[in-house]
Amino acid sequence: MSSTDISINHDVNHAHEEHDHHHDQNFIEKYIFSQDHKVIAKQFLFTGIAWAFIGGFLSVLFRLQLGWPEATFTFLEPILGGWVENGKLNPEFYLALVTMHGTIMVFFVLTAGLSGTFSNFLIPLQIGARDMASGFMNMLSYWIFFISSIILFTSLFLETGPAAGGWTVYPPLSALPQAIEGSKGGMTMWLISMALFIVSQLLGGVNYITTVINLRTKGMAMTKLPLTIWAFFLTAILGLLAFPVLFSAALLLIFDRSFGTSFFLSDIYIAGEALSNTGGSPILFQHLFWFLGHPEVYIVIMPAFGIVSEVIATNSRKPIFGYRAMIGSLIGISVLSFVVWAHHMFVTGMNPFLGSVFMFLTLIIAVPSAVKVFNWIATLWRGNIRFTSAMMFAVGFVSLFISGGLTGIILGNSALDIQLHDTYFVVAHFHLVMGAAAFFGMFAGVYHWFPKMFGRLMDDKLGFVHFWLTFVSVYLVFMPMHYIGIAGFPRRYYAWTGFEAFNIFSDMNTFISISAILGFTAQFVFLFNFIYSIFRGRRSSANPWHSNTLEWTTPVLPGHGNWPGEIPTVYRWPYDYSKPGAADDYIPQDVPFSKTQSSNLPQERDFE
């Protein structure tokens, strides 16, 4: 009797041998509740793009208010209804717009949309696996994310509006429904949505890590992984360690809001009346939040690091400069990301000595970041550069990362931060270094791997138009913001017209708003290109960029199980571009050294 069940284990281990027989899936199994990593990646991508347009649209709305504070916006009434009163945007709705823009962009676009798309799509394809370790958990990850999206989206239509306490949802503002309209139903839905989002991220992250560790093909040592995989792998580890802490903070906030506890509340008077809450500490929330919040910005940027490294090496036709230094700096950034969170809290009255410790640790991050930038530039140096759309965005990424990173060194100083904290200088800094830069990484990834996703190429000319409009408008938006920030403009203010000193900058704010609208409009070029190319784009060959990594050894449109036959074996690292003596300027990872004797280096002769 003990042998009745052995067959179950067998078909788990040998599923890949059966993959040819799976083509009788119905529509729902194939496209909706799919367990195929490629379909799930596309689901994340489509949802991410939808969210990006919503988030971008919200930013245009509040830029209208900031650019033309005296104007009347009656033309917005059909869209916004009661949120526009006599042509004026409701100030509390303005706060809700800012909050939702931040939440959507940071979590739903640049975390789920970026990691979700490219980790899912590339991890199995680049390490040589049939699929993720658990397709079911992967599917669950997407659909929980989807439910969380629906909840957040629905909160936009509440009568009291969505959450409005900033994307950082600091209590007591976010904890007390009587404090602001957005802290009523909108905040509750924000918290539920975020709790589900975290569950989704954890399910995804567990899968990414397990797959990278366990399912690499024969010969694929960790030191032969493409840098994309290293980046996704470390991103998933960061998420696994950081998101549960946000979950704890969110749970305590939920208890404070709905169950009358006082974790973050103490001695509060509202309208002259004392609340019963005693003993809580709002600073505690900030510690918990930023313990996630800081790694979160690396969760956003590190996949972009990986994508950019891969795209730059491929399109410079050169090995990535300093492969091991790239891995080392990724690991360095990952470790440091957990010990710098209090630099978001320099002005909370923390001990100045503690402040200088966090300042020191923060400034150390400049070292691995500079290593990466140096290596990208050194890879480009005297490369045989091909300016594909993906390459343009990758180079644009490096530019934005430098411009935004430099101001990070300024903001990391606890003394300078007293002046700059919560001004537009901060807004400019993080939008360049992790907002726009991560978007550029995402665009580079979409243009580069589009042929593998849809079997067709995106249009390069439209890609260039998209790139230049976006690149120029990003700088036109965020460069002037530095000046405004140094002048002392605080973030999250509905209008500055009440302050005489700020009036001289009103033209500059109008200029920023015009640039922002230009930048948002440019994204429709991308949207058109993306949708058009899915159906009508030029058909791609199996390896259109002459790239080395394993995903290009699959058929043009890989089916379930990715490789029709055996999974290829890996013999070399992924960056053998323009190797002296080789027949082509690229040697894919699955080409054994015995076939490339003319180009083998002395130490590689042993492997022939």
Add this chain to the structure above:
Amino acid sequence: MANETVKSTDTNSVQPLKFALWLIIISIIMMFAAFTSAYIVRRAEGNWLEFDLPNILLINTIVIVLSSVSMQLAHNAAKHNNLKQLKVMLVVTLVLGAAFLVGQWEGWSELVQNNVYFGGRGSNPSGSFLYVLTGVHGFHLITGLIFLAITFLSSLKYKVHSKNMLRIQLCTTYWHFLGGLWLYLYIFLRINH
């Protein structure tokens, strides 16, 4: 589903699901690390209600340690194809796990009797933290009990034996983790009280 777990040709690696379970355990550890460090930080700030821990927590601790022992015995029984002992030990673990939960509930009643409340007027974060720590642990213990029940049901169908150890191995790992987590919480509360 046959395509639920797709494994590469490389068979030397750890079973992916075991690895995934360890990662899930790490994320739970991070959650409790956040709670307990928040507890320490908050306690250091003062305005902290001191009260006695319910005595029943010690009994609960003994119960959960015993359940870990019976879980291990069930695991060993499965390994040696001693299916009768396997089922008995799984039931014992289930009962002890449920008893632990009931005991925790009793602990909460004792707290309420001593005027230590979760929320509302007169509550203090020191009490609320105790409820949260025990409550979130209790929630995970319920998931553990569900996992145990699933393992028990499959053992009734003769699906747990020496050649089919994956499920009970996962269950044992998770259960030991939950026990260890409680031990940590109990010692933590004893020290910081």
